[in-house]
Amino acid sequence: MPDVVVCYKWVVDERDIRVEKGELVFDRVGYKISDYDRNAIEEAVRIKEALGGTVTAVTVGPSSAQASVKDALQRGPDSLYFVAYEGELDSEATSLILSRVVNKLNFDLIILGEGSADVYAQQVGPRLAQKLGLPCLTYVNKVTVAGDKVIGERKLEGGIEVKEAPLPAVVTVTPDINVPRIPGLKAVLEAKKKPVQQLDLAALGLTEEDVAPRYETLSLKGTSTDRKQIVWDRKELSRLVDILIKEKVIA
Amino acid sequence: MPGVWVFSEKKELNLELLSIGQKLSSDLNQELITFCFSQQEAEDYIKAGGQKVFLLPEKEDEVPLEVYAETFLELAEKEKPEVFLIGATLRGKQIAAQVASKLKTGLSTDCIAVSVENGTPVFERLVYGGLGVQKVAAKSRPAMATIPEKTYPRAELGERQGVIEKLTQLVAGREKIVATKPRRSEALDLSEAKIIVGVGRGIEREEDLSLARDLCKVLGAELACSRPLAEEMNWLPEERYIGLSGQKVKPDLYIAIGISGQVQHMAGVRDAKLILAINRDENAPIFKAADYGIVGDLYEVVPSLTKELQNALGG
Numbered sequence: 001m002p003d004v005v006v007c008y009k010w011v012v013d014e015r016d017i018r019v020e021k022g023e024l025v026f027d028r029v030g031y032k033i034s035d036y037d038r039n040a041i042e043e044a045v046r047i048k049e050a051l052g053g054t055v056t057a058v059t060v061g062p063s064s065a066q067a068s069v070k071d072a073l074q075r076g077p078d079s080l081y082f083v084a085y086e087g088e089l090d091s092e093a094t095s096l097i098l099s100r101v102v103n104k105l106n107f108d109l110i111i112l113g114e115g116s117a118d119v120y121a122q123q124v125g126p127r128l129a130q131k132l133g134l135p136c137l138t139y140v141n142k143v144t145v146a147g148d149k150v151i152g153e154r155k156l157e158g159g160i161e162v163k164e165a166p167l168p169a170v171v172t173v174t175p176d177i178n179v180p181r182i183p184g185l186k187a188v189l190e191a192k193k194k195p196v197q198q199l200d201l202a203a204l205g206l207t208e209e210d211v212a213p214r215y216e217t218l219s220l221k222g223t224s225t226d227r228k229q230i231v232w233d234r235k236e237l238s239r240l241v242d243i244l245i246k247e248k249v250i251a
Numbered sequence: 252m253p254g255v256w257v258f259s260e261k262k263e264l265n266l267e268l269l270s271i272g273q274k275l276s277s278d279l280n281q282e283l284i285t286f287c288f289s290q291q292e293a294e295d296y297i298k299a300g301g302q303k304v305f306l307l308p309e310k311e312d313e314v315p316l317e318v319y320a321e322t323f324l325e326l327a328e329k330e331k332p333e334v335f336l337i338g339a340t341l342r343g344k345q346i347a348a349q350v351a352s353k354l355k356t357g358l359s360t361d362c363i364a365v366s367v368e369n370g371t372p373v374f375e376r377l378v379y380g381g382l383g384v385q386k387v388a389a390k391s392r393p394a395m396a397t398i399p400e401k402t403y404p405r406a407e408l409g410e411r412q413g414v415i416e417k418l419t420q421l422v423a424g425r426e427k428i429v430a431t432k433p434r435r436s437e438a439l440d441l442s443e444a445k446i447i448v449g450v451g452r453g454i455e456r457e458e459d460l461s462l463a464r465d466l467c468k469v470l471g472a473e474l475a476c477s478r479p480l481a482e483e484m485n486w487l488p489e490e491r492y493i494g495l496s497g498q499k500v501k502p503d504l505y506i507a508i509g510i511s512g513q514v515q516h517m518a519g520v521r522d523a524k525l526i527l528a529i530n531r532d533e534n535a536p537i538f539k540a541a542d543y544g545i546v547g548d549l550y551e552v553v554p555s556l557t558k559e560l561q562n563a564l565g566g
Contacts, residue, residue, distance in 0.1 A: 012379070014379045014380040014382055014514045014515075015513075015514060015536065017379055017382050017383075019382060019383075024379070024382065024383050090357060091348070091358065092351070092352065092355060092356070092357065092358075095352060115360075117380065118378065118379055119378050119379075119385075120360070120361075120377075120378070120380075120495065120496075121358070121360045122344055122348070122360055123344075123347075123348040123351070123352075123358055123360065125348075126344075126345045126348035126349050126352070127348050127349070127351065127352035129349070130348075130349045130352035130353055131352060135424065135425040135426045136317075136345065136349070136426070137426065138341065138344075138345045139341045139345075141482070151429065154341065155434060155482075155489060156340075156341060156342065157261075157340060157341075158433075159431050159432055159433045159434050160431065160432040160433075160434050161315075161428055161430075161431050162428065162429050162430040162431070162432070163315060163426050163427065163428055163429065164426070164427050164428075164429045165425055165426045165427070166425055174482065175478070175479075175482070175483075176479070176482035176483045213357070213390070214355075214356055214357030214389070214390055214391040215357045215359070215374075215387040215388060215389055215390055215391075216387060216388045216390055217385060217386070217387050218368075218373065218386040218387060218388055219385070219386045220378070220383055220384075220385050220386075221383065221384050221386075222382060222383055222384075223377065223381065223382060223383060223384050223518075223521060225521060225522075227526060227539070227540055227541055227542050228541075228542040228543065229538060229539055229541065229542070229544070230542065230543050230544065231533070231538050231543075231544040231545075231546060232543070232544070232545055232546070233545065233546050233547060234545055234546075234547040234551065234552045234555060236545070237545065237552070237555055237556055237559050238559050238563075240527070240543055240545065240556075240559075241556075241559045241560055241563045242563075243543065244504065244525075244527070245563060247524075247525055248503075249446070249503040249504035249524060249525050250446065250470060250504060250560070250564065251564070
């Protein structure tokens with residue numbers, strides 16, 4: 001019966017970010033469990049449903065990310081470790097913190113999303129594996145735990161590659177691996193009773209210096225180009241075709 | 252000896268890395284060093300500007316490419332490179348992250364631009380699903396980045412001199428390839444297409460793709476799609492999905508059919524000259540990201556549009 005650890009990130013919902021005059025505007029933004037990590041949680045819970053064992057969720061983020069705890073536990077993990085840190089964390093720092101938490105736990109498999117929905121660096125999984133000295137299967141869209149092995153399938157440019165690694169191992173998953181469930185009333189009620197452990201850097205034997213970013217941000221700008229945003233109904237199709245011809249985009 | 256290192260398992264991509272590598276090596280006054288799998292590649296990479304080429308040790312077919320992360324690590328700890336650029340394939344990104352972790356250095360994923368400012372490597376990359384572009388200066392060494400295909404032109408081959416050094420030792424990993432299967436794929440270059448028709452979840456059945464195909468035929472357009480249609484439904488090969496983690500295109504006209512307009516999808520078409528959206532939901536975010544929008548049932552609108560275009564273009 002595998003003990004599975006699943007890591008997730010609480011991120012700003014990019015759908016709420018506006019771009020105004022080339023700047024990103026973050027007022028009125030909501031937050032969410034990163035989309036890819038929802039697939040990771042779902043996969044961990046499915047493995048438990050099929051094989052038994054436990055699912056432990058781990059996250060690191062500012063105290064405002066406490067709002068994620070209920071959401072995460074409703075999705076099925078048995079318990080949760082929350083590492084509070086207010087500053088900016090890069091992938092190196094995040095994976096270092098996660099490795100310290102995971103080292104306190106019994107586990108056979110660690111699952112993460114392929115990347116986070118905000119910065120999408122796609123590094124925390126393989127960095128975590130390297131820090132723990134574990135094999136790593138990245139970008140898989142199918143995971144099978146078989147005895148003391150994990151088998152992962154991924155789509156590469158040239159074809160599908162099926163890899164196998166001994167447990168314990170780290171796996172990162174793509175969004176097509178599953179469709180995360182919507183928690184029902186029972187799951188919502190159960191989540192309230194699940195244990196949550198709070199940690200901070202000191203408890204993990206880390207200092208501010210250990211987690212300082214490896215880069216300096218010089219600028220952060222909005223990218224979207226201004227679009228005309230003219231919306232018609234289908235009666236205007238011939239007028240639209242005239243415009244496409246006039247704009248010389250069709251011929 | 253330090254240097255600017257570049258590596259990709261894909262030859263075309265490695266040639267692209269060599270072209271930006273040449274720029275960096277001259278700006279930083281460092282040797283340009285690359286890696287290869289065969290003597291032929293080594294010679295080509297020298298012609299493309301590599302001053303030193305390491306011939307990687309051979310591996311068995313069942314050993315994953317990522318095994319070379321250990322090779323790079325050992326060499327990096329000895330040679331202390333200033334910059335290490337890796338081609339942003341899935342395997343390249345895993346190798347880069349593992350190397351960066353061991354060296355406790357920063358890594359910029361999927362960079363859209365690399366430069367040197369005040370003697371420091373500077374990387375630009377997209378964040379927030381493609382809404383933002385973040386520019387960072389590397390504070391740790393080696394300064395590492397992964398770079399997707401077609402970010403830079405290929406280095407031109409010329410008569411140049413360089414050294415080839417053979418690496419022999421391969422550290423065994425614990426992962427093993429147990430099977431490989433071919434998958435439906437096609438040689439396709441959407442980046443050159445002038446008109447692209449993209450389809451999304453609004454299409455209810457696979458056979459309904461014919462509506463979009465008919466439209467493509469009239470326009471001489473390429474068919475593309477959003478990520479779920481390629482990955483979850485498997486209706487179209489992955490070479491045809493547009494988005495942050497898929498193809499990035501720059502057509503004159505992009506027609507989005509039944510696409511909601513997720514930020515990540517739109518990141519792939521932000522360089523389109525004109526975007527036309529057809530969607531049933533008038534509140535779909537695609538209408539804020541399009542130049543022209545038609546609110547309506549795509550099953551009615553698309554055939555009408557095809558007909559209108561046929562009449563107008565005399566096709």
